[in-house]
Amino acid sequence: MTVACLDLAGTTVSDGDNVRTAFAEAIATLGIVSGTAAYGRALARFHESRGGSKIAIFRSLFDEDRAQAANLAFERSYDDLVDRRGLTPVPGADDALLRIRAAGIRVCLLTGFGRSTQARIIDALGWWDRVDLTLCPADVPRGRPWPDLVLTAALRLGADDVRQIAVCGDTANDMLTGRRSGASIVAGVLTGAHDRDHLLTAGATHILPSVAALTDLILPAPVDDTVTADHR
Structure with missing residues (x-):
């Protein structure tokens, strides 16, 4: 090699659940919250797409403006989780x-x-x-x-x-x-x-x-x- x-x-x-939590918080900023069918569909797409580009995942769910907003919210949420929980x-x-x-x-x-x-x-x-x-x-x-x-x-x-x-x-x-x-x-x-x-x-x-x-x-x-x- x-x-x-x-x-x-x-x-x-x-990771724990940092990535999943940040994703859930990001889509919540667009009104997609736990308990709704849209939330279930979005989480299923997220799980199947793990490892892929985060902006690409959001683009598969939303139009470009909303995808960019969700991606920015994701990055802010993840950074906040790192600050609060740390990384190992x-x-x-x-x-x-x-x-x-x-x-x-x-x-x-x-x-x-x-x-x-x-x-x-x-x-x-x-x-x-x-x-x-x-x-x-x-x-x-x-x-x-x-x-x-x-x-x-x-x-x-x-x-x-x-x-x-x-x-x-x-x-x-x-x-x-x-x-x-x-x-x-x-x-x-x-x-x-x-x-x-x-x-x-x-x-x-x-x-x-x-x-x-x-x-x-x-x-x-x-x-x-x-x-x-x-x-x-």
Whole structure:
């Protein structure tokens, strides 16, 4: 492997219900509240679209002006939740980032969040020195499930072959992005939005309990240089 593309919320960052809460608060600003049929439909769309561009999700629900208003409300709500609740890495994620980079594999953090929210998360975790590149939907023509984010990471990080890329995420959209990009490892983790069946159906090549297990999958095995004596 030469490049590892890792998702944020639910994969490397413990999400809890922050994203769902921010989404519910955002659509509430447009009058869509809990208990209504419109709320149920919107939450179903949100769950199925996890991992995708947040503005794209809102555009699938509303006209452009309302989508932009909802997206702005989402970002404000999420930022407020980060301020009140804080953020923590998925257990083992920080060590995984360090080990992957120490092995010479370049790390890109991908997200469906907007740029300011992505930066807010990385600031909160102090991860700027853990990664080589960060990408969000604003950096590419098409967000997930299209392959653009992974292929852009390959270009910017100088990958020689897409088969030398590993993708890791917690949603079906993460898996689709990885498979469409040609990455040879597309690992789904069980710490986020979608379950094993959802991830496998979307094309996961591996299912891991968490991103902490990714290192064993992509790092070269240690060489045993011990020599057994010949006691003839």
